[in-house]
Amino acid sequence: MNNCSFIRMFRNITVLFLLITIFGGCPNFPRISPASVEKAWTYYENSEYERARSEFSDVVASEPMNAEAYNGLGWCYGIMGELTIAIDDFDIAIEGDSLLVDPYAGLAFCYSDVPLDSEAINAASILVAKDSLYQFGHNSDITVSDVRFIKAKSLCNIGDFAGALSEVKKLDPSFDCDITTPSGRKELLNELEKLRGIV
Structure with missing residues (x-):
């Protein structure tokens, strides 16, 4: 085969390829679905x-007023250790929908870790008042007991041992101590350490 024949054959193949591409159309790529809160929570539940x-x-980019999406962002940032961002997102969620309960649990955890004990106590108190049987819908291991534990720990941190004892007794009704004595306060702290591994 001489050079001219080779060049002619190459051109014919190229033209044929172009015609197939033009008239055959583009492949049908799957349409990308819009972002959804449900899909996001599925990722969260799978630890993604x-x-x-x-x-x-x-x-949030397509629905700036979606309070549940901000709630989800708060939980994601909280578990990723971005506590300040998480707190901001939980606050936006609450402003957007005052009926949401989950953001208060998230705030209690975040404020406890910052730590801002008074804020943690406030968030925990609001959550318990709103739902005394609370359980986080996207992680059933997180319950009202965890929130009460955070509240008790934060109350101890600010020196409110009576308040802390009251919360501890809701978690373990059999526990009691004399918080007016150093040994009693030590017992309370030991009980909190014990509860840390249970709740």
Whole structure:
């Protein structure tokens, strides 16, 4: 085969390829579905926190008033250790929908870790008042007992041992101590350490 024949054959193949591409149309790529809170929570429940955060962010980008998406962002940032951002997102969620309960649990955890004990106590108190049987819908291990524990720990941190004892007794009714004595306060702290591994 001489050079001219080779060049002619190459051109014919190229033209044929272009015709197939033009008239055959483009392949049908699957349509990308819009971001959804449900999908984001599924990622969260599967411990895919970065994907969940990204999905919640996409929801907020298209629905800036979506309080549940901000709630989800708060939980994602909280578990990723970005506590200040988490607190901001929980606050936005509460401003957007005063009926939401989950953000108060998230705030209690975040404020406890910052630590801002008075704020943790406040968030925990609001949650318990709103739902005394609380359980986080996206992680059933998180319950009102965890929130009460945070409240008790924070009350101890600010020196309100009577308040802390009251919360501890809701978690363990059989426990009692004399908080007016150093040994009694030590017993209370020991009980909190014990509860840390239970609740």
